[in-house]
Amino acid sequence: MKWIKKLKDRLTGLTDAIARFPLTTAFLLAAAVINAYDINAEKEILTKYLLTFLVGAFLSFVFQVVYERFFSKFSTRLILMGLVALLTAGYYLIISQAPKLSMEIEIRTAVALFALLIAFIWVPVIKSDISFNKSFMIAFKSLFNSLFFSGVIFAGISIILQAINQLIFTIDYTAFPHTANIVFVLFAPMYFLSLIPVYPGAADDITKKEEAIHQKEGITKAAYCPKFLEILISYILIPLIAVFTLILVIYIIKNVGGEFWKDNLLEPMLVSYAITVILVYILASEIENKFAIFFRKIFPKLLVPIVLFQITSSILSLEETGVTHTRYYVILFGIYAAAAGSLLSFISVRKNGIIAAMLIVFAAVSIVPPVDAFTISRTSQINTLQTVLEKNNMLENNKIKPNASISEKDKKSITNAVYYLTMMQYAKKIEWLPDDFEAYKDFYNTFGFYEYQEPVKSNQPVFLSLEQSAPINIKGYDTFVQIDFYMNDKNKDESICEIEKDGKKYNLLRDNNKDQIILRLVGENEQELISFKTQEIYDKFYNYNSQMKGVITAEEATFTKENNRAKMAIVVQNVNIEKFNDQQYNNALVFVFVEIK
Template sequence: MSIMKGLKSKLAGLFDAVYRYPLTMLFLLAAATVNINMIHHETEKYVTYFLAFLIGALLSVTAQQVFERFFNKVSERMLLNGGTVLLTAGYFIAIRSAGDFNLELGTKTAVAVFALIMAFLWVPSIKSKVTFHDSFMAVFKAFLTTILFSAVIGMGLNAILMAVDELLFSLHYKIYSHVLNLIGTLFAPILFLSFIPPYPGKKDEAKTEDELANQTEEVEKAVHCPKILEVLISYIIIPLTALYTVILLVYVLLNIRGDFWSNNLMEPMLVSYAITVIVVYLLASSIQNKFSAFFRRVFPKVLLPIVLFQTIASVLKIGEMGLTHGRYYVIMFGVFALIAAVIFSFFSPGKNGWIAAVLLVFSAVSVIPPVDAFTTSRNNQTNLLKSTLEENNMFENGEVIPNGDISTEDKQRITKTVSYLDRMDYTKRIDWLPDNIFYNNQFKDTFGFEEVYVEPDGEKGSQYAHLDWEQSPVVNVEDYDRMLHLTIFDHEEKDSGKEIQFEVQGAEFTLVQGWEENDSVIRLINEQGNEFIQVQAKEVFDEILGDEKSSGGQGKELSVESATVTRENDQVRFDFLIQSVDRYNDQYYADMYVFIQVKEGAFVNGPHD
């Protein structure tokens, strides 16, 4: 009976969530329908619709939280829902008018999603007896429970479908994707919302004492930390965080005058550490024991100097490498973490909600021009490139003047800024830079030198190039006798002894791929074992990659002409068409085609000396 009672209670909770968030349900249903269409047609061209419905769903749940907290009239609820629909339509129009869904739109969408989740967490605690960490605990528990239930149901249904497909009758392979779509897009969000209690608000003014008591009991149950989670946080997560903190502090103290200010690997580690401390602090605020009290008292104060030093280091790196959108967000997060550490250190837990307000402000600043991350980084990188060119007398009257006789440091700076501008598709907005600047040697023609990237310590650098088939879809093969495909990895001698046999005008020939003096060697011999030509693979690859020892960053996009290397004598002609080649620490990996022309001299005069 208790099982049936619990099942009925959970089903009632699901129906209550649908009734409580009707507009959200419509957006989720629309998103699931779009997903069904994309799965059925195996296309992603409707992804903008899905993202718009996702934003609409998040806006609508936040609007419902605002309504429950501050309003009680039906007209006010309709007004909030109308505003949600308008904002969703505005987002959809904005991303559709922008053309391709690129990194900038994706990042701004992610920031909007994060901001809406933060608002959803914060609204119930605004001027309420429910604190921000109470709301955070309720959402954290709901999220974990939803993940567990959804995973179990998803695996169970897929197992049933597999059994039906194997034992009874065949099912279309897309049925599995459709089931996961319905679970992830419809069931999981509804289940999650069923765990969110009706927090105190203006709507409670008309409730009876019994109704208020029931509501209070429901809220306390939702924000209460279960014993197993309390043990996990207090006796596992907090000690591990403490140990990690000691390691970071020791590193900072030992390297405060050296590597700390230039070590890029520390940046993501310290950002992740700050996120961990903030999340654990919010969870620990709902726990009353010595471990959690110690963590709340000590760790925010430890976080202060660590985040301060890292933020200063990130700001200093701007002078060296300029400001990118990634560094913009790192610095912004550093400032936020500093504010959070101050709030956690010197204010009561009831003020924790201030960090949500700060995050919302920062999120808005980072996506609204002209101070958003992308406008700021584009202007900074463009100005850095222009000033570097002017310092080297390479920019005059709005045009770039090629000059290969400049310092390696300036070459690296020019390469890095141009790579960023090209990767973000900003070169189209700069009149004095060609589009597709890394294609077909345009970079060298523009600046007078090959790309030069900053080489990591202890490495000799890396390069790569690939054939752009979209811009060079045709290869003329009328003058050749045969075309062969080869891959070369010269780190080991595993390619040694590889042979490919073919026939031309009744004569048998063999292409031999061997290993000699730390290099792959390609030979052509006839059936008597006579050699007609020998080619060193590294010479071919160096001709494609160029002499500059660049490392990392943007690779070359090659046309058929620039990707072709010819080696010939009076008997044989080899044209190597390089589809892709990578060099890392003087090791090569290449995928290529070999076009072979056997000349008359090979049949008349015998092998070439």
């Protein structure tokens, strides 16, 4: 039966892949074991080991195709495997020095793994009769098939486990992540590798002619573009890209004199556009129809000016924001896309491997000091912060002097730089920042103002709460009470509580005016001692962005009023501000502390 033969072929392919990539198999098996341990522990205890084994797996399958393409001796293969083991151990020694995995380590590793994947596709066809386009198509189809079958297998096993759990006996919930671990960490990569054929290499000189012909036929078959994919690329993706390109060109022409240079939201859109154009170009390189030929002739030339405009826009924005690793990658990829578009406009389709080599070089540049994304972004952000502080006389003798009177632009620059340096774990390396500096807690005390908040859209609601376990200073106050403020309260001069001190009685009143609530403390003769207008709360928090910041510190939440008769402190527990065009509906829950002098 055909399905039995296909199943047998797949199993044979898997066993062949294990024999072909033994070190990769060992690394993936180790990664699955480490991941299983973390699943059972319900903590990410061994993440560094997991990352190390994944790096080893990628290195080992790249070095295997290097061996197949350029070498034939078994001793050379052993040497290359030893080199992989050394590089993997070196990677672990580097990341083990960090207390924990940082965003920098994760991004560097992700970029390195991406470069290794491109190398895995490109190396087997270096100076070969087989084009990079065929190798890329094989890898693309293999990746899709491995993910599809892995997803089906995982879904099927999950359904079976769920049925057993509901109908027969209870299954531990970790069974599902363990299943995902085996399927996606172990099976999926090995199935992907089993679909990658052995390309012609140095061993061809000793290979029989019949075997060589059979090998090339297998590669041609594996690189065949299915009719479904051809239709998808030629008659759906290419027309959609053409329409989107037309929209981009019209937008650039209309806004080139102004908005385009300030619209940073276009950056991810244009990066995605450039990736799509290059990817579709490579996939369409083996398709011979009018749509594909037209796309290959025109779109690389259109890509270059569009990307150049975006590079210029991104560079101009650096003056205000400084370099971050994301902006670095946007600009670097823009340069790559412009160079790739230029090359694709003139070189033959068979030489597309050049852009793969370029991509590997660009990726290496972005992670290898001293011109990598993180060294440059760290230096840029520290210099930006230092420049703004010195401009406002806030940095003297390597110490920061708080200053609340600086411009909103400078507050924004300081806030962005400080939070970026904190996020990337660079703040502790700055000698003029306190050793125990934590941006979330120490920002106001260090700089003299609260973090800059981008104005929100007029109708965006604000929901803020006092951070949990925030200490509140109650020293010196006679009493406190919790109060709700609602704009639809109708009562006037409502008594909240009565306070007695030194034989005298005082009343804390809530006066509900038309537009706001006023807290008033009055004596026995109805003489007002002190008052507080609750609109101050809503005015302060009106422009806060709840999506960026959902909690407020005790300092931000505290409002104080004092005169020679009394002192009142209002500490906001939570505040809600609903905005509907020109109307505003507010409510808040607060603590009110009272001291009578």
